[in-house]
Amino acid sequence: MTHSDVSDASEVKPQDGITSPPHKSGRRPLGLRLDLRNLSLLGVLAVLIAVGGITKPDQFLDTGNLQLVLTQASVIGVVTVGMTFVIISGGIDLSVGAIVALASVWATTVATQEYGFAGILFTAVIVGTACGLVNGVLIAYGRLVPFIATLAMLASARGLALQITGGTTQIVTVDSVLDLGIPDAYVLGIPPLVLVFALVTVVGWLILNRTTFGRRTVAVGGNAEAARLAGIDVRRQRLYLYLLSGLCCGIAAFMLIVLSGSGQNTNGNLYELDAIAAAIIGGTLLTGGRGTIVGSVLGVLVFTTITNIFALNNLQSDVQQIAKGAIIVAAVLVQRRTVRDEHA
Template identity: 60%
Template sequence: MTDQPHAETVPETAPETSTASSRSGGPAARLRLAGTNQRQVLGLVAVLAILATVGGITTENFFQVSNFVLLLTQASIIGVVSIGMTFVIISGGIDLSVGAIIALASVWATTGATQEFGTAGMLFTAIAVATVCGLVNGGLIAYGGLVSLIVTIAGMAAFRGLATLISGGRPQIVETPGFSAIATTDILGIPLLVYIFAAVVGIGWLLLNRTTFGRHVFAIGGNPEAARLAGIDVRRVRATVFVLSGVCCGIAAIMLTARTATGASTHGTFYELDAIAAVILGGTLLSGGRGTLIGSILGVLVFTTVTNIFVLNNLSTPIQQIAKGVIIVAAVLLQRRANKEAAT
């Protein structure tokens, strides 16, 4: 943790480079990793520019304002989930239960009993349920000594099963106008959902890059034993990142439920894969210790833009899935190459 003063000069990359430096050694390695991060972000911007060019060539509707608003709205929900996932992966963990948490939160928030408490009651229920799910995951992983992959796979099955049990496998209609208004309200022509996404991004960025907690997240992801010897409560930090992931899932559940006007046990299907893919594409290491929220957001926008172009061109869902798979593999290969260059 001797590199903390350096964090003020390179805010987006310093925490991650401090942990990486303990493995690759010295200021030169830190500068190489910072440069790698910047190149990855610039690369994603270039990819978005290429996709926009392709979209403009293949369909005349791509550059319409309404399409950009739709694209941002579609990106907002999975984007919020990806913020929480970025914290988890940087810390060295993985969360495969996010989609199931969204389903459970949406179902619980739309039961008849909950809707009697109005919009405030539904909002509180969604956040509370998702937070408790994150706390269960984090507690078992941090204090139970279990592997995050196993715990969150179990959570994926249990949480979605509970959602199905509560809803009886049927969609529950939102009958509270104030709650539905979350998805239909526009401010200056931009949906409220996009503003919610922007707020979560801002809070997440500050938490990750401008707080001691954020530096600790990078530290335990880079070298948990060194972090422990430096006096960091590794278990508490590890549990907290899963709670944060749960909170993000609760917010995403509110957004998705308001947009679809239903709570359903099928909500959030494959969201865990989309979020992990976006985070990896954004440059976050699966092994932990390095990553950026800006990269994750760009990763979300890349996948959302790809889907948007395919939909505008009436291409089938299987083709979209193949394209996503190719993008993920390419991102991992490029990430490995960048890591080798940074280490030499």
């Protein structure tokens, strides 16, 4: 059995309730380790909620603040879903934040807003997907290293976004778009953006765990050469994955437009770092071949909650970044130990 086959089985079987018996060495089966990781993230999230409730009970536990946390998590969460697929395949996408910025400013130009809600949504999604297509072609068929290709897209997209806006903020005047961000649009107290995030998460989980596309993604990340010998078109698969990442960026750009009521060339700043970090602490291996959508979503919620608690307690942003950096380092060290134990 190839490494990719092992990775594939690890993604599907635990979800079906099928677990393999413990290895003779006494190590836990992979499905159980993944479950324990998600449970530990839930524990961390519970501790953070307790900390927020103790330090700022009136503010943190306020319904409006909790809705805000979920809404903020929704935008970066949609980006993270796409990033998770890319990392599982053994790639990386450093351009997601810049793509969100470009899609948001392109979709909020005066000419685009003349077409109303549909024009803004269509433009944001198309621009994001087109950027993903460029990344995919360069990486899959141009044989550029993902780091270099997406870094070039980061610089280009940021530059084009700045050129479109001229450094100014583009205000949205389409009422049907702005109305999605007001409390009257909430469904049973849940903001529409949170519902979009939930839908993207469910679709992402189904694609990864219940489709051939998901199995091929895991196979390519586990062992690309073995996947090729098994009949998988590795280049086409990678192209589709970056298209998926770009699509998620386009959706996130529209959500950000709704949230902020504007388009700015600074939108999506550091989204690439937040998305990669959330995927990593959620259990996605940087080397590819393994990852879960549920873990990535929990990672997003952990980071967003940390940011909210720090903001409520008037802690500076540099302290937030240090805390996030420490969490990333810890997660990578745990990953390395896990991989080492598996190959021991």
